[in-house]
């Protein structure tokens with residue numbers, strides 16, 4: 001079986017925290033690839049500030065240069081609320097010879113009991129949980145904990161800094177920063 005990690009997210013915008021957890025989990029669990037899946041409408045939080053097209057382009061910039069990183073944009077193509085169970089059902093049917101590991105930060109681990117059709121989803125993926133400051137990794141659902149240095153960066157932090165007119169140099173890849181500036185993203189949001 002091919003072993004593939006999935007990192008689903010809003011990526012509004014993608015940042016170094018995303019890239020570091022993806023690479024660290026890939027190495028720890030000996031995964032061949034990481035597929036980044038940008039959501040269309042995040043199921044349980046406010047709508048993204050940037051459009052799916054902008055988020056997709058920023059993500060493409062963020063993952064360029066790592067051959068093991070791919071983007072799978074099926075949630076954007078499907079539109080509507082991006083429930084993970086629908087996504088993983090589709091991918092499991094499309095790739096029956098692949099074992100999927102779904103990477104989640106501790107904020108999402110705490111939230112797992114509220115996920116849509118979670119009892120179905122746990123049979124489709126193995127959750128790989130990573131620490132995130134302010135959250136616990138405890139869950140009534142099976143989660144494999146992967147030791148990753150705690151990176152205290154979030155998209156909310158990046159958006160807030162940009163709105164305040166401050167630099168976000170070094171927190172996001174340069175190419176993502178250039179794209180954000182070119183398109184004036186987050187300056188007034």
Ligand SMILES: Nc1ncnc2c1ncn2[C@@H]1O[C@H](COP(=O)(O)OP(=O)(O)OP(=O)(O)O)[C@@H](O)[C@H]1O
Nearest residue numbers: 008009010011017104105108132151153154155156
């Ligand atoms: N710094 C981080 N450390 C660990 N996990 C993270 C980190 N940033 C994001 N994640 C995880 O990556 C996935 C996608 O995150 P998402 O794209 O929503 O970014 P975010 O920084 O949490 O965004 P926001 O601040 O807008 O809520 C989630 O499972 C989230 O827990």
Ligand SMILES: O=C(O)c1ccc[n+]([C@@H]2O[C@H](COP(=O)([O-])O)[C@@H](O)[C@H]2O)c1
Nearest residue numbers: 008009010042043044083084085115116
């Ligand atoms: O399916 C659900 O009910 C569900 C609830 C919360 C989050 N998720 C998924 O978890 C990933 C991270 O979510 P977020 O909100 O941090 O971008 C993303 O792929 C979401 O679709 C999924």
